[in-house]
Structure formats: structure tokens, C-alpha cells
Amino acid sequence: MLTYSLEKRGSTPLYHYLYECIKSDILSGTLVAGEKLPSKRSFAQHLRVSVMTVENAYAQLVAEGYIRPVEKSGYYVNPIETMPTSGAQLPELTETGRAQAFFLDFKTNHICKENFPHATLSRLMREALSEKTGLLDPLQYNGLAELRHAIASYLLAFRGIRVSPEQIVIGAGTELLYTLIIQLLGRDKIYAVEDPGFHKIARIYELNGLRFRYIDVDRAGLSVDLLRKEETDVIHISPTHHYPTGIVMPIRRRQELLKWASEKSGRYIIEDDYDSEFRFSGHPIPPMLNIDTEGKVIYMNTFSKTIAPAVRISYMILPRELLARYRETMGFYSCTVSGFDQYMLAKFIDGGYFERHINRMKNLYRIKRDTVIDAIDKSPFADRVKIMEEHAGLHFLMRIQTKLDDALLVRLAEKEGLRLSFLSEYMHAPTPEDAHVMVVNYSGIDTARLPEAMRRLASILDGSDDTKSENL
Amino acid sequence: MLTYSLEKRGSTPLYHYLYECIKSDILSGTLVAGEKLPSKRSFAQHLRVSVMTVENAYAQLVAEGYIRPVEKSGYYVNPIETMPTSGAQLPELTETGRAQAFFLDFKTNHICKENFPHATLSRLMREALSEKTGLLDPLQYNGLAELRHAIASYLLAFRGIRVSPEQIVIGAGTELLYTLIIQLLGRDKIYAVEDPGFHKIARIYELNGLRFRYIDVDRAGLSVDLLRKEETDVIHISPTHHYPTGIVMPIRRRQELLKWASEKSGRYIIEDDYDSEFRFSGHPIPPMLNIDTEGKVIYMNTFSKTIAPAVRISYMILPRELLARYRETMGFYSCTVSGFDQYMLAKFIDGGYFERHINRMKNLYRIKRDTVIDAIDKSPFADRVKIMEEHAGLHFLMRIQTKLDDALLVRLAEKEGLRLSFLSEYMHAPTPEDAHVMVVNYSGIDTARLPEAMRRLASILDGSDDTKSENL
Numbered sequence: 001m002l003t004y005s006l007e008k009r010g011s012t013p014l015y016h017y018l019y020e021c022i023k024s025d026i027l028s029g030t031l032v033a034g035e036k037l038p039s040k041r042s043f044a045q046h047l048r049v050s051v052m053t054v055e056n057a058y059a060q061l062v063a064e065g066y067i068r069p070v071e072k073s074g075y076y077v078n079p080i081e082t083m084p085t086s087g088a089q090l091p092e093l094t095e096t097g098r099a100q101a102f103f104l105d106f107k108t109n110h111i112c113k114e115n116f117p118h119a120t121l122s123r124l125m126r127e128a129l130s131e132k133t134g135l136l137d138p139l140q141y142n143g144l145a146e147l148r149h150a151i152a153s154y155l156l157a158f159r160g161i162r163v164s165p166e167q168i169v170i171g172a173g174t175e176l177l178y179t180l181i182i183q184l185l186g187r188d189k190i191y192a193v194e195d196p197g198f199h200k201i202a203r204i205y206e207l208n209g210l211r212f213r214y215i216d217v218d219r220a221g222l223s224v225d226l227l228r229k230e231e232t233d234v235i236h237i238s239p240t241h242h243y244p245t246g247i248v249m250p251i252r253r254r255q256e257l258l259k260w261a262s263e264k265s266g267r268y269i270i271e272d273d274y275d276s277e278f279r280f281s282g283h284p285i286p287p288m289l290n291i292d293t294e295g296k297v298i299y300m301n302t303f304s305k306t307i308a309p310a311v312r313i314s315y316m317i318l319p320r321e322l323l324a325r326y327r328e329t330m331g332f333y334s335c336t337v338s339g340f341d342q343y344m345l346a347k348f349i350d351g352g353y354f355e356r357h358i359n360r361m362k363n364l365y366r367i368k369r370d371t372v373i374d375a376i377d378k379s380p381f382a383d384r385v386k387i388m389e390e391h392a393g394l395h396f397l398m399r400i401q402t403k404l405d406d407a408l409l410v411r412l413a414e415k416e417g418l419r420l421s422f423l424s425e426y427m428h429a430p431t432p433e434d435a436h437v438m439v440v441n442y443s444g445i446d447t448a449r450l451p452e453a454m455r456r457l458a459s460i461l462d463g464s465d466d467t468k469s470e471n472l
Numbered sequence: 473m474l475t476y477s478l479e480k481r482g483s484t485p486l487y488h489y490l491y492e493c494i495k496s497d498i499l500s501g502t503l504v505a506g507e508k509l510p511s512k513r514s515f516a517q518h519l520r521v522s523v524m525t526v527e528n529a530y531a532q533l534v535a536e537g538y539i540r541p542v543e544k545s546g547y548y549v550n551p552i553e554t555m556p557t558s559g560a561q562l563p564e565l566t567e568t569g570r571a572q573a574f575f576l577d578f579k580t581n582h583i584c585k586e587n588f589p590h591a592t593l594s595r596l597m598r599e600a601l602s603e604k605t606g607l608l609d610p611l612q613y614n615g616l617a618e619l620r621h622a623i624a625s626y627l628l629a630f631r632g633i634r635v636s637p638e639q640i641v642i643g644a645g646t647e648l649l650y651t652l653i654i655q656l657l658g659r660d661k662i663y664a665v666e667d668p669g670f671h672k673i674a675r676i677y678e679l680n681g682l683r684f685r686y687i688d689v690d691r692a693g694l695s696v697d698l699l700r701k702e703e704t705d706v707i708h709i710s711p712t713h714h715y716p717t718g719i720v721m722p723i724r725r726r727q728e729l730l731k732w733a734s735e736k737s738g739r740y741i742i743e744d745d746y747d748s749e750f751r752f753s754g755h756p757i758p759p760m761l762n763i764d765t766e767g768k769v770i771y772m773n774t775f776s777k778t779i780a781p782a783v784r785i786s787y788m789i790l791p792r793e794l795l796a797r798y799r800e801t802m803g804f805y806s807c808t809v810s811g812f813d814q815y816m817l818a819k820f821i822d823g824g825y826f827e828r829h830i831n832r833m834k835n836l837y838r839i840k841r842d843t844v845i846d847a848i849d850k851s852p853f854a855d856r857v858k859i860m861e862e863h864a865g866l867h868f869l870m871r872i873q874t875k876l877d878d879a880l881l882v883r884l885a886e887k888e889g890l891r892l893s894f895l896s897e898y899m900h901a902p903t904p905e906d907a908h909v910m911v912v913n914y915s916g917i918d919t920a921r922l923p924e925a926m927r928r929l930a931s932i933l934d935g936s937d938d939t940k941s942e943n944l
Contacts, residue, residue, distance in 0.1 A: 016755050060754040063863075065692075065722020081727045083763060110609060118602045125601065126594045136585050138781040172644040172784070172808035179651055183679040200804055207655040207802065208680070220537070250537020255553045282532040283488050291555060309610040310811030312644070330679065332672055336644035338813055339782030391535075 015056035033079035103417030104453040110444020128343040135339040143170025143335045144342040150349040163317050172312040172336035192232040196426040198243045214428040221249040224256045234268045240276040240285045244426045244439045246389030254288050261296035273301045279392040280366045295319030372442045379454040381461050394443040400436045416456040473518050487528035505551035575889030576925040582916020600815040607811040615642025615807045616814040622821040635789050644784040644808035664704040668898040670715050686900040693721040696728045706740045712748040712757045716898045716911045718861030726760050733768035745773045749830050751864040752838050767791030844914045851926040853933050866915035872908045888928040
């Protein structure tokens with residue numbers, strides 16, 4: 001009769017250990033198809049365990065299909081291919097190294113952490129977790145009504161944007177919202193990608209097998225002539241603050257783009273208002289959505305910039321026609337943001353905390369920007385640089401007089417612990433005129449390190465261009 | 473000279489009101505292209521405001537492209553198309569009515585709310601929000617290392633699944649993970665949808681313009697012969713607990729499917745282990761992932777079932793080859809789950825709370841299931857029904873002897889406040905043999921209402937089949 005030494009089982013329950021032993025023998029071929037297993041009673045006596053133990057082990061083996069009961073006869077092994085019982089221990093993968101720790105990082109969009117509203121959010125989350133049992137239910141496709149109402153009220157009060165909460169769809173980040181928009185607008189469309197611009201969206205189009213074209217951006221934004229020439233249908237733009245040039249699209253170009261969109265059904269404008277809250281002089285620029293009378297603009301915005309990148313809450317505002325289509329074809333999707341997070345954010349907005357938080361952050365960022373510009377002005381290379389588009393958003397441009405090419409500058413800076421990025425990285429086919437324009441993301445940097453960082457940058461720019469470029 | 477009555481401005485800042493007035497005149501055509509605006513000083517005197525007010529208003533108009541400064545001359549109106557200044561007030565949309573409130577809902581997968589760990593989660597979230605400043609940084613594509621480690625340790629300790637934390641990708645729900653898998657595996661694949669099965673996934677394939685086939689499920693699961701015949705590449709299955717039939721796929725069929733996958737590169741098995749934690753007799757069924765030696769299984773699971781649907785945290789485990797491809801082509805994506813939520817869940821798992829929560833819920837659901845089955849056994853229609861597949865998961869099947877067709881039963885029940893669903897709804901082309909099999913989702917129901925619900929169901933089944941079906 002089958003014999004197993006049950007002493008080695010450690011803390012595994014007896015029946016489960018027995019099940020593992022028999023399973024292993026079946027998978028290794030020791031027990032072959034058609035073989036009859038001992039009767040429960042005699043097997044139990046033999047192993048000195050209870051009949052219940054054998055019964056439970058057999059039941060598990062039956063449930064998984066290793067053996068079958070035959071009425072009035074007993075249990076038989078099923079025909080099964082032999083294989084190693086448990087996968088060989090997998091070699092440990094090493095985690096990909098964390099991003100190199102830079103002395104100062106001018107590329108990554110970190111936020112300024114000094115002002116994060118820990119206490120308020122903790123309290124609101126506690127309320128969400130304890131008070132709202134409705135939050136335990138499945139979520140609607142478009143998100144929590146409380147949050148959509150809070151956003152609509154906020155947009156009306158502080159941005160002059162009038163939308164119904166119904167038009168708002170909440171999603172876990174703008175990248176996700178793009179993939180939903182693609183599904184909504186359809187695969188027959190040709191998408192336009194701004195050049196220079198936010199090229200991640202081109203990678204999303206690529207991954208989804210969509211047709212897209214790079215369209216040049218001039219001083220006023222996307223060129224309408226090129227849009228027509230390339231027969232594009234859907235454009236993705238940030239008219240309030242173009243990324244990375246920082247250009248504000250003038251009203252005339254906005255009108256031209258809306259006219260272009262209205263000329264043909266199926267043409268749409270995705271307006272990504274990603275950092276419109278941070279305008280340091282004057283008022284926020286009104287979005288194109290406000291002058292869209294034909295339902296051509298899909299407006300989107302995110303709380304990643306205003307609260308923290310780790311807060312994955314974005315939203316889009318759909319024109320009515322698209323909203324109806326969304327409900328019909330995509331209403332089965334669950335909303336991707338936790339109900340608790342949505343409730344917390346709704347309270348954060350409704351309680352006025354969000355507006356106060358933005359104002360505080362705007363002041364902080366203004367000071368930070370001034371400090372960075374001041375450090376540049378005082379640097380040894382002050383007369384070799386020109387600062388542009390610094391009145392809005394969390395980055396500005398700095399044109400540098402240098403013979404070093406952008407890629408070389410990035411490498412030299414990296415050796416000095418500085419992370420830089422250049423306009424040319426955001427271009428599909430950069431021309432020589434686009435070189436030497438640094439995109440300065442300052443929101444997350446430690447300003448105490450600026451003087452030292454400026455010294456290091458100066459040493460790079462001062463080095464003999466010719467020798468350095470030859471050595472690398 | 474231009475004159476505006478600035479008294480009506482309410483609480484709008486003076487400069488902003490002036491900007492609105494001029495903008496409105498430009499958009500309405502009152503001020504035409506080329507027209508020169510009054511000089512700042514004389515306009516300020518005329519309106520009895522400070523020069524700074526006019527300067528700020530002009531600056532905003534310049535920023536938005538309505539006017540342009542001409543050196544040593546003044547400000548001129550740009551050529552702009554006239555249009556209504558602000559969109560007419562939008563008609564309010566009415567929120568789509570909430571789902572009808574049913575007396576008892578046997579269809580929706582609610583959770584049992586009695587045991588939700590409010591206090592523990594609140595405490596852990598407070599820790600996340602206050603202690604971990606690293607959580608304010610942008611998220612990696614695959615999620616927080618802490619959570620991936622917690623999941624890997626949990627899977628090893630409680631499920632016997634050995635994976636590296638590196639292989640885990642966190643995402644905001646399984647629907648989202650499907651769309652990522654589609655992008656990863658490519659658009660040239662043919663996808664198989666189980667019939668009966670989880671047909672939402674077919675709608676996702678449809679929205680993404682992918683080719684897919686419905687493949688029949690027999691008593692052991694997806695038919696390998698049909699898979700070969702239909703030339704499919706990727707299958708999505710729940711071998712541990714098929715939805716909705718509840719069938720456990722026997723080891724033999726698992727081996728056949730793995731063999732099928734290994735025969736051709738590009739073939740993959742998506743194993744959705746959505747409610748494997750809730751097995752009421754014996755041990756959890758080991759996943760196919762454990763016997764996959766060729767890297768063909770993409771395992772996925774969710775915390776929506778085990779904690780709450782509103783907790784949008786799911787994960788997938790990628791085989792090494794796909795992991796490398798994912799990093800290369802899709803590593804630019806941000807993870808879609810809030811860093812705070814990930815940290816909270818990591819602590820919940822590491823602290824042993826998750827395991828204890830599952831055990832508590834399993835007991836609760838077992839009692840709930842027994843109560844439902846007991847109520848059915850005691851009902852007047854006990855001898856007309858047969859209960860099937862009730863040892864696992866949060867639903868079971870009930871075959872009803874009736875002449876009423878499924879759609880009619882659903883309508884009649886709805887009138888009585890009962891929400892029912894039938895196996896036939898989960899089938900692409902149901903046959904008469906598939907009729908009258910109710911899918912009983914019991915996890916969220918109020919058991920106190922069961923006796924009354926059984927009376928109502930009995931009255932429907934007792935009613936003369938012929939007259940009722942004629943009347944509707």
C-alpha cells in the first residue's frame with residue numbers, strides 16, 4: 001500500500017500534506033492512470049490518521065481532477081501528463097535600480113512637498129472610510145456623483161467653466177483617459193501629435209495601432225494648414241500652456257482650430273489643461289472649451305500637478321454627443337479611481353481646501369521660480385543664457401549659447417549629478433535652431449542646492465567645447 | 473473713448489472685469505481688428521482706475537492674443553472672428569437614475585459590508601499620508617515596491633505561488649489590466665472568449681478593434697479542439713472557478729491548454745483568479761501559473777472581491793519574457809493606483825490583516841450561502857430546483873423547472889422587486905438546454921429578506937405559465 005511519512009509535513013494540515021504527496025506521485029508518474037487508490041478506511045489505518053483526513057485529501061484531488069470516484073468501487077487515478085510537481089525555484093530578479101539619485105534634477109516633474117495637506121487629507125479619508133458605506137458598492141463608469149459635482153462647482157467658481165457634472169468622467173490618470181478617448185472616437189481616425197510636444201501620447205497611439213502624424217507647432221501653436229494637409233481628425237493640445245514650450249495659444253488660432261474641427265464630423269480637439277492653475281501673472285487663461293459651441297472639445301485635467309503625482313485622479317469633460325456614445329458603448333466599464341479617494345477629494349474641493357492649497361502652492365512656486373531665475377542671473381554664465389516663457393506653469397525655457405550639442409550637455413551634466421532636458425528631446429525631427437534650449441522643471445528641486453548646481457553647470461559650459469566633445 | 477461701468481463687477485477684481493469688458497467687445501465685433509486701444513494712462517484717468525489696473529487688463533488680453541503691443545505706439549486689436557462671448561447657459565443634464573432599488577438583488581456582486589475593516593484601513597491610510605513623503609513622487613509603471621513585495625510574500629505563504637515582486641504589475645482594476653495586456657500582446661492576435669463566460673471582455677476586444685472568437689466551454693472548461701480549429705492565440709479563463717458556471721478546471725484540461733499554448737510562440741493564457749480566495753471546502757485550488765514552465769500564463773487577481781469593489785487595486789503577474797517587453801515598450805506608463813492606496817494595502821497585507829479579513833469573510837459568506845440554500849430548501853419551490861457548484865466563490869447555480877423563459881422570469885421578478893440573472897445571459901448563443909439556470913450572487917444580499925423573497929419567487933413560479941407568458 002501507498003506509504004508516506006507524514007512527520008515531515010511541518011505546519012501543513014495533515015490532509016493537505018497527504019494531498020500533496022499523492023498529487024506529486026501522480027504528476028511524477030509513480031501513480032499511473034487507472035490505478036486504484038486504497039480505500040479511505042484501510043488507507044487511514046495504514047497511515048494512522050483519521051478517515052476524515054484521507055477523505056479530505058481525496059476530495060481535494062477530485063476537485064482538481066487528479067482522481068475520480070467510481071460508485072461502489074473507489075477512487076481511480078485520471079490520465080494526466082507527468083511533469084515536475086512544483087516549478088523549480090525561480091531565480092530572483094533584481095529590482096530595476098531606482099532612478100539615479102541626482103544632486104539636482106531639472107527634468108522630472110516632482111512637486112514641492114513642503115505644503116502637502118497631510119492632516120486634512122487624513123481626516124477626510126477617515127470620514128470616507130468610516131461614514132460612507134455606499135462607497136463599498138461597485139462604482140459607476142463615470143465616478144462618484146459627489147466628486148463630479150465638486151469639480152463642476154469648482155470649475156464654475158474659479159475657472160469660469162460651466163459644465164454639468166454629468167459630462168465629467170473620472171479616471172486614474174490622463175494616460176488612461178487617452179486610451180478611453182481612443183476607444184470612444186474610434187480606430188478609423190488619424191491623430192495629430194504636436195511637434196514639439198508631449199510625445200508620450202504618440203507612444204500610446206503606437207501601442208494601440210492607430211494612425212498618427214507629427215504636426216509642427218509654430219509660435220501660435222498647431223498649424224491649421226498642416227492639419228488640413230495631413231488629413232488629421234483628432235488633435236491633442238495644451239493651448240493654455242503648451243508642453244514644453246510654454247506658449248499660450250492666442251484666441252485667433254483657437255478660433256481657427258475650432259473652425260477646422262467644425263468643418264467635418266468626427267473631428268475633435270482634446271484640450272489637456274494640465275497645469276493651467278499655475279499662472280503667475282494675471283488670471284488663468286480660459287480654456288478653449290469655453291468658446292466651443294459645436295461640441296468639439298474634450299477637456300481634460302488632472303490633480304497630479306495640483307496635489308501630488310501619486311494621486312491618480314484625472315477627469316475629462318465630454319461634449320453631449322460623445323457623452324451619449326460613451327454611456328452606450330463604454331458605460332459597462334468600472335471607474336478606475338477608488339471610491340474612497342474620490343470621496344476624499346470631493347470633500348477637499350467642497351471644503352475650500354483645494355482652492356487654498358492651490359493658492360499656497362502658486363505662491364511657493366512663484367518664489368521657487370524667482371529663486372531659480374535669480375541663481376541663473378547671478379551665475380557665471382548669466383550672459384550666455386536667455387530665459388523664456390516663465391510666467392506660467394512649472395517649467396520655463398532657457399536658451400544657452402554653447403557649441404556643445406544637447407545630448408552631450410545631458411551626459412556631461414549627468415556626470416556632475418545634474419539632470420537636464422532639452423527642447424530637442426520633445427521633437428520628432430529637431431532642427432539646429434531648436435538646439436540648446438533647456439526645459440527647466442523647477443517645481444521639485446531643493447533651492448538650497450542651486451548655487452552649487454550653477455557652479456557645476458558653469459564648469460560644463462566653461463570647459464573647452466572642442467576638447468570635451470572630442471573626449472566623449 | 474471706451475467706457476465701461478465698473479460698478480457691476482461684483483466681487484470680480486477690477487482689472488479682470490475690465491479685461492472681460494474689452495474681450496467681450498472684441499468678440500462681439502464692437503472693437504474691430506486694427507483698432508487702437510486708449511493709452512494706459514488716459515484710459516485709467518477716464519475710468520478712474522489706477523494705471524496698474526489697465527496695464528493688468530491689457531497684459532491678460534495680450535497673453536490670450538486678443539490685442540498686441542506695438543512698440544512706441546500702443547495696443548491694437550488683433551483680427552479675430554466674432555462669436556458669442558460666453559457659451560449660452562447649458563441646459564442641465566439630469567443624472568442618469570441610480571440603479572433601481574431592488575428588494576433583493578441576486579445579480580450584482582456586492583460585498584458583505586458587515587466586516588469592512590474601517591478602523592484598520594483608516595489608521596494605515598493616516599500613516600501613508602503622513603509618514604511616507606516618498607509617496608508624493610511620480611509612480612513607477614508597475615507600482616509601489618512595498619505593495620509588490622507584500623503581494624509576492626502573501627502569494628507564497630498562503631497560495632503556494634512563487635513569483636518575484638518584479639513580475640507583478642499593479643493596476644486600477646482588471647478591465648484596465650486587460651487593455652494593457654492587449655497592448656502588450658499585440659493587435660495581430662486572435663482572442664478567445666469563453667462561452668458561457670465573462671462577456672465584458674468581448675466588449676473590450678470590440679472597442680479595441682481586435683479579432684476574437686467565442687469558444688464553447690464544456691464540463692472541463694474551454695475546448696482545446698475548438699481553440700485549435702478557430703486558430704486563436706490568447707485565451708482568458710478562470711480555471712479555479714469559471715464564471716458563471718463555477719466549474720473547477722481539472723488538471724488534465726489545464727495541462728492540455730498549457731500544451732496548446734506552448735506549441736506556438738505568441739500563444740498566451742490569461743488566468744483570472746478573481747475569487748479563488750473563497751473556497752468553502754478543502755484548500756484553495758492551485759492556479760495554472762504554478763504548473764506553467766514555459767512562461768505562457770499571465771496571472772491576474774483583484775482586491776475588489778476580497779476588500780470592496782470600490783477599492784480599485786488589481787495586479788497581474790507577467791512571465792519573464794513579457795515582463796522584459798513590457799518594461800521596454802510600456803514602462804513609460806504611470807501606475808494607475810494612488811501611491812497612498814498602494815502603501816495602505818501593503819501594510820494591510822504585511823500586518824496580517826488581509827489574511828484575517830479573508831478568513832472572516834469566508835466564514836461570513838459560508839454562513840450566508842448556507843442561509844440562502846436553507847431558504848431555498850424550505851421554499852414552496854424546493855422540489856422544482858437543483859443547486860449546483862456551491863462549494864466555492866460568491867455565486868452558485870440553481871436550475872429551475874419552469875416553462876417560463878429566462879427573459880420573462882427576469883421581467884416578472886423585477887416587478888416583484890427581485891433582480892435575477894440567468895446563465896443564458898452569459899452565453900453568446902444559448903441553446904434550450906442552457907435555459908432556466910439562475911446564477912445566484914448572494915454575497916451582498918440582506919438575508920433577513922430571504923423568506924419574503926422566496927415567497928415572491930414562489931408566486932412567480934406558481935403562476936400559470938401560459939397565462940403569464942401571454943400577458944407580457
